[in-house]
Amino acid sequence: MMPPWLASGFIYASALALTAGGITLLYITTRTFNFAHASMATWGFYVAYTGTALYGGSPYRYFPLVFLFGSLLGVICYFGLNRPLLRRQAAEITLMMSTLGYDLILLSGIQMYCDYLTYTHKLFARRVTMSVYDFQLGGTSAASIILPLIAIAFLTALHFFLVKTKFGVAMRATIENPVLAGASGINADAVYLASWVIGGGMASLGGAFMAMAMTGTPVIGMMSIPFMFAGAILGGLYSLYGGILGGFVVGLAEYGGVYYLATRVGPWVLGYRMAIPLLIMALTLLVFPRGLAGVAWRSVPRAVIGRLRGVGT
Secondary structure, X not given: OOOHXXXXXXXXXXXXXXXXXXXXHHHHHHOOOOOOHHHHHHHHHHHHHHHHHHHOOOHHHHHHHHHHHHHHHHHHHHHHHHHHHHHOOOOHHHHHHHHHHHHHHHHHHHHHHHHHHHHHHOOOOOOEOHHHHOOEEOOEEOHHHHHHHHHHHHHHHHHHHXXXXXXXXXXXXXXXXXXXXXXXOOOHHHHHHHHHHHXXXXXXXXXXXXXXXXXXXXXXXXXXXXXXXXHHHHHOOOOHHHHHHHHHHHHHHHHHHHHHHHHHOOHHHHHHOOHHHHHHHHHHHHHOOOOOOXXXXXXXXXHHHHHOOOOOO
């Protein structure tokens, strides 16, 4: 039987691994810190909650829909904001602030959607405990086993996509050297769009995961966005795999650290749980500014880029 703090830690770490990986992917492809990740994650939770509360069944059956909805939000952000700004060669701060505006729009939509669920379907949608829809496996919550396995399977599939498929290698080539990749005929616009599709889906899926370990509210994403960035920074903003690893480390450190301190110092320390990931982020910036990965993505040889001529056109 898994201790409750460890079970919740595995769920939360899986959620942060997906969301931090999505933040890193969008940054290394489009130079954009996506603050809309917060509300994309919240929408992912509400998609899973709506399906479970209104149509029944396990929350896990709605995860594909959660990913698709997050991808749609990413596509809207790309075509509505990111692509026009990239074409104007906007500064990184402008790209970042545009996603903050998009996040506020999504947050307003979430608030209205909660009112709709409350007044139309009589659901108390502003404070949801998704764990009540879970079941037990071996005396512990199924989510603590299923969600890490889903996260590992998804991240493994993403790895094979980036390494084994022609378009995936084209994405890596564009990330490594966008100028050379463009000169070789790779359609950077298609690569950027794919990044927003994958990144948005990872954000929403991570939000659905997160709600299985903590109370779901309209601001669950906004409350967790600093920790998503903490994971991305810890892993290294120039490495997708580093960002994923950083998310796992931050999630487990937060739950494990607060449990250890609570047993040694007292339960009052639980109120300071959120300080642990922020402390990790601050120390990382001071000691290892490039994160755990330490270096940029592995170089893609010119010969590989040459073979990719015309991909995505």
